[in-house]
Amino acid sequence: MHTGAATTALVYAAAGEATLGATLILGHGAGAGQRSVFMVDFAHALSRLGIDVVTFNFLYAEQGRRIPDRAPALEACYAAVIDTVYAEVESARRALFIGGKSMGGRIATQVAAADPSLRLAGLVLLGYPLHPPGKPAERRDKHLPAVGRAMLFVQGTRDAFGTPTELEPVLGALHPAAVMHPVTNGDHSFKLSKRDPAAQAEIYAAIQRAIQSFISITSPL
DSSP: OTTTTTOEEEOOOOOSSSSOOEEEEEEOOTTTTTTSHHHHHHHHHHTTTTOEEEEEOOOHHHHHHHSOOOOHHHHHHHHHHHHHHHHHGGGTOEEEEEEEEEEHHHHHHHHHHHHHSOOOEEEEEEOOOOTTOOTTSSSSOTTTTGSEEEEEEEEETTTOOOOOHHHHHEEEEHOOEEEEEEETTTOOOOOOOOOOHHHHHHEEEEHHHHHHHHHHHHHHO
16 A cells, blocks of 8 residues: 555445344445445445454545556555454454455455455455456456455346356366356446336345355355
8 A cells, every 4th residue: 555545444344133243344336336326336235244344445436536557556446445454343254255346346356365364254346347348358367366365246147247158167166166146137336227216225135135145155164
């Protein structure tokens, strides 16, 4: 992180009696910070499912800039958040998961791949940006085998950044085996092609239950 720079993080504490004793850090996508509707709604929903959720702003978003920083700065920011969460959130020391929406998830994988000693139980990737839209040859997957942790990929079948079909060969080469949760007719943010609030709400709820299940199964006993 830049010398003297600081960012903010929000903690959504696990609610109810059925807490999982695990923390999930979610990084935001390139176009919106941690207070976007998607990030806030998912954090609240996952906390209600028993997960301690932490969101944060990458420095460019915190400082009101529109263009994301380069990868080393994004990775340094994410790594600093991990260190702070370890120190401040008790459940993180038992089971810490990292990930995020689109770019936030990609940076999480890069942080994990760069440091095999980092104590991570797994990664949750919401719309992994396998390639830029319309540029399927510009792949962002070379580092994924080095992650070496359990990973959940939630991917819409209409995602312009990479469909489940495009990701399947990549995931097949990973160890431990990765989990895919395809979202039928979902775009990069899992939105359906036709407006249907009830169906959309169920899509999001199914994704959130899949994350809860992945964390529950993957967390150390």
